[in-house]
Amino acid sequence: AQSVTQPDIHITVSEGASLELRCNYSYGATPYLFWYVQSPGQGLQLLLKYFSGDTLVQGIKGFEAEFKRSQSSFNLRKPSVHWSDAAEYFCAVGANTNAGKSTFGDGTTLTVKP
Amino acid sequence: DTAVSQTPKYLVTQMGNDKSIKCEQNLGHDTMYWYKQDSKKFLKIMFSYNNKELIINETVPNRFSPKSPDKAHLNLHINSLELGDSAVYFCASRQATRETQYFGPGTRLLVL
Numbered sequence: 001a002q003s004v005t006q007p008d009i010h011i012t013v014s015e016g017a018s019l020e021l022r023c024n025y026s027y028g029a030t031p032y033l034f035w036y037v038q039s040p041g042q043g044l045q046l047l048l049k050y051f052s053g054d055t056l057v058q059g060i061k062g063f064e065a066e067f068k069r070s071q072s073s074f075n076l077r078k079p080s081v082h083w084s085d086a087a088e089y090f091c092a093v094g095a096n097t098n099a100g101k102s103t104f105g106d107g108t109t110l111t112v113k114p
Numbered sequence: 115d116t117a118v119s120q121t122p123k124y125l126v127t128q129m130g131n132d133k134s135i136k137c138e139q140n141l142g143h144d145t146m147y148w149y150k151q152d153s154k155k156f157l158k159i160m161f162s163y164n165n166k167e168l169i170i171n172e173t174v175p176n177r178f179s180p181k182s183p184d185k186a187h188l189n190l191h192i193n194s195l196e197l198g199d200s201a202v203y204f205c206a207s208r209q210a211t212r213e214t215q216y217f218g219p220g221t222r223l224l225v226l
Contacts, residue, residue: 034214034215036217038155042219042220043204043217043218043219043220044157044204044206044217045217046214046215046216049214088155090157101159101162101170102159102215103159104157104158104159106154106155106156107155107156107157109155
């Protein structure tokens with residue numbers, strides 16, 4: 001069974017500081033990995049995804065994530081956080097089958113201090 | 115142009131009522147989903163449909179009945195609403211051969 005763990009429930013960073021959100025997954029084969037962002041009162045927006053190839057993937061809004069198979073991790077990073085990045089972040093793992101089930105982590109709430 | 119749309123955006127109702135939430139996608143995707151996000155923001159899949167066929171039913175009470183009249187629509191009907199059904203319900207869709215899901219804006223359901 002596939003699963004996702006986001007160890008940090010809540011993270012607070014200062015505006016301009018760097019950010020890393022952790023994600024660990026469990027999956028029997030090569031995983032497809034995603035990061036979504038949810039702003040307050042909004043739906044989920046895809047930040048980036050990893051299917052194969054280069055293990056460092058670039059996303060929107062200046063985010064990037066690195067797939068590390070040996071650590072079963074897919075951590076999200078941003079070099080300099082903006083106040084507008086305050087939101088809920090979800091990591092997800094899925095398989096490219098017709099069932100198409102994606103499993104989401106429980107989310108990390110990001111607060112940005114001025 | 116809205117890719118995945120849901121109606122209504124907000125729904126406030128009494129316990130015991132029956133209500134429906136509608137979802138439409140104009141992306142030409144084959145697969146559609148319903149997710150429930152509770153007050154702690156945990157996001158759990160409820161149902162998945164592929165080409166109008168039910169693929170995933172994640173032990174959801176049978177008070178919840180999804181209906182897919184065509185590939186572009188996946189509606190969720192809920193009978194005998196309970197307080198614990200209060201949540202945000204998200205519809206999503208994706209192509210069969212790619213795993214990127216596109217989410218609707220959510221329907222905020224409050225059961226009193």
